[in-house]
Amino acid sequence: MTTQQQFYKSLKTLLDKMQLLDQAEMQTKLADFKPAEVHTIQYIGQHIGANVTAIAAGMYVTRGAVSKMTKRLIRRELIEKYQSAENKKEVYFRLTAAGQKVYEQHEAMDRQHDKRDQVVFDSADPKQIAGTLQFLQAYNDHLDHELQRTKQGD
Amino acid sequence: MTTQQQFYKSLKTLLDKMQLLDQAEMQTKLADFKPAEVHTIQYIGQHIGANVTAIAAGMYVTRGAVSKMTKRLIRRELIEKYQSAENKKEVYFRLTAAGQKVYEQHEAMDRQHDKRDQVVFDSADPKQIAGTLQFLQAYNDHLDHELQRTKQGD
DNA sequence: CATATTTTGTTTCTTTGTCAACAAAATTAA
DNA sequence: TTAATTTTGTTGACAAAGAAACAAAATATG
Structure with missing residues (x-):
């Protein structure tokens, strides 16, 4: 195996394992929400005022995927959509109070993961x-x- | 942003970008095959004699996903299933000639990607x-x- | 300014995967 | 050895994302 192949494989399995661990925890701590929902809430929380296209580009998914997911999050009253007077085409999003709560719970989990892996960085x-x-x-x-x-x- | 967060983000986007590039190429060079089909063919080609559970563990997906995908690949005559006399429960797979061809095409693409990114390793x-x-x-x-x-x- | 082109967001259909229930086979325990 | 438990693979219902077709709005071009 070449260095490149080794590098790629290490990268890939590393993320697979992280996802496996994270997902297991999410199912217990944020059981009412699907992983993709939480992920989108996180992105919107960190990029207030982003439109569908910007979210899609940032999350490396299609606009269609974002359109559907935001629709669902609005239905669940976790985010709100709004538009500007200057541009009647673009759609922006912000978290509701409930969404903000989910966001913060997830951030806390993230910090927990950081702690979990701190030893790797420390050593x-x-x-x-x-x-x-x-x-x-x-x-x-x-x-x-x-x-x-x-x-x-x- | 902490070092850890930076590390994770870099990792994640790196793989996202790789996938974006690879997928685009796959759609032109292996248009008759879905990405997941090629991916599974690759894994079976590299792990001859693996059973459903082993493939699932290796690819970080569920056994259900593997079961369905292998069924499809058998229908398309890209792989074959076989069993052993000792164990009538486990199911193993091997590539057909057609599957081997797809496997080799994909390997060639992989080598091409290595070349594409060689400059990063060289510099x-x-x-x-x-x-x-x-x-x-x-x-x-x-x-x-x-x-x-x-x-x-x- | 008027028209052509591009951008943006939504929807439908398809692909891919998970989860949970199940049956058959293998393994463990009594 | 027989019975209980675990492992293995399959299936059906459902979740999530992609691709393509579309309409509305914005921008570019003449």
Whole structure:
């Protein structure tokens, strides 16, 4: 296996495992809400005033997916939609009080996960961590360019 | 944003972007096959003799998902199922000639992706890459322990 | 300004996966 | 060995996301 393949596999399984752990906890602590609902609430909470297209781009899903999910969250009174006077096409969202509560519960869970994995960061060489972040950033930048290229090139 | 949060976000978006790029290419080069079909063919090609449960564990999906997907691949004559004399309960799979062809096409694509991203590995300090792999491995090991713990603990 | 083009959001249909219930086989316990 | 338990694979109902077609609004172009 090449270094690249090893890197990819490590990355992939790491996230798979995180998701497995997170999901198990979510089912107990936020049982009334589907993972995708919580995920969307989190994104809206962190990006107030984002429209459907922006949320879709940020979450790497289609606008259709966001449209459906926000509709559901509105029905469940976890978010509100609003529009501006200048632009009657775009739709923006904000959390309701109930949504804010879910948001905060999820944030608390996130901090709990950070604590759970703190030992990994504590026992690693700070230089190694910094190097890892730097490498991930470089890879991300490269893929941004590639995505840009495919958008134009085809 | 803490280092951990930064790390997680980088990881997540990196894989999102990879998937975006890969999917676009798959739709042109392996248009007759759905992404999940190709993915399963790849796993079976790399793990000959794996049963449903093993495939599910390896791909981080449920046995139900594997059962349905393998059924479809058998119908499309891309894989074959077989059983052993010793164990009449477990079901194993192997690629047909047609499946092998898809497998090889996908492997070729993978090598192409490696080439596409080679520049990232070439321009990074080898020590940084090694450190990154090491850190990812340490994190993976930690999560394996955590998963073990939750399986016992609840 | 008027028209063509693009952007934005929604909807329908399809794909993919989970969960839970189940039957058959294998394993463990009595 | 027989009975209880666990493992394995399958199925049906349902959840979530993608793709494509569409209408309304905004923007660009002549």
